[in-house]
Amino acid sequence: MSPSVLQCGLGEESATALPRFLCADSEDIPMLKGFRDFIMRGSVVDMAVGIVIGVAFTSLVSAFTDALINPLIKVFMGGGVKGGTFQISGVTFDPALFINAIITFLITAAVIYFLVVLPMNKFRARFMKAETPEETPADVALLTEIRDELRARRQG
Numbered sequence: 001m002s003p004s005v006l007q008c009g010l011g012e013e014s015a016t017a018l019p020r021f022l023c024a025d026s027e028d029i030p031m032l033k034g035f036r037d038f039i040m041r042g043s044v045v046d047m048a049v050g051i052v053i054g055v056a057f058t059s060l061v062s063a064f065t066d067a068l069i070n071p072l073i074k075v076f077m078g079g080g081v082k083g084g085t086f087q088i089s090g091v092t093f094d095p096a097l098f099i100n101a102i103i104t105f106l107i108t109a110a111v112i113y114f115l116v117v118l119p120m121n122k123f124r125a126r127f128m129k130a131e132t133p134e135e136t137p138a139d140v141a142l143l144t145e146i147r148d149e150l151r152a153r154r155q156g
Contacts (some may be wrong), residue, residue, distance in 0.1 A: 054112075061107050070100045 060075040077084030084096040136144075 015102055057111070058104075061104050061111075065100050065104045065107070070096055073099050092144050 074080075074083035075095060085092050085094045089094070
């Protein structure tokens with residue numbers, strides 16, 4: 001057995017042992033068993049992956065807007081280091097930061113919508129509809145009841 005394989009039931013001294021609550025036979029600790037079942041569900045893992053990817057994507061979009069969009073906004077609002085800023089009573093206001101945040105939000109929301117939400121909705125519409133059984137029309141249900149009643153009378 002290779003040393004990189006994780007197994008249950010190994011002693012505490014083994015570096016390849018899984019924590020006890022992740023083992024299938026950890027019935028003696030019901031609270032940890034429930035936690036393990038919750039963590040091992042697919043939806044929780046999918047959600048964690050989605051959050052990590054979302055954070056990484058947000059930082060990518062933020063870098064894009066900070067490096068390219070924010071300087072362009074400042075150029076159009078007066079240029080220079082302090083372009084687009086103004087002061088009132090010694091307090092500096094920078095509307096370019098707010099415009100930059102709006103652009104970051106719109107880019108992130110558009111990408112998530114078009115690359116995640118829209119394909120998922122199409123997937124659900126295509127495959128979930130096929131799984132739902134069609135409801136029997138009322139006249140067919142009534143005829144089925146009459147047929148079953150006639151069979152019961154013949155046999156009884």
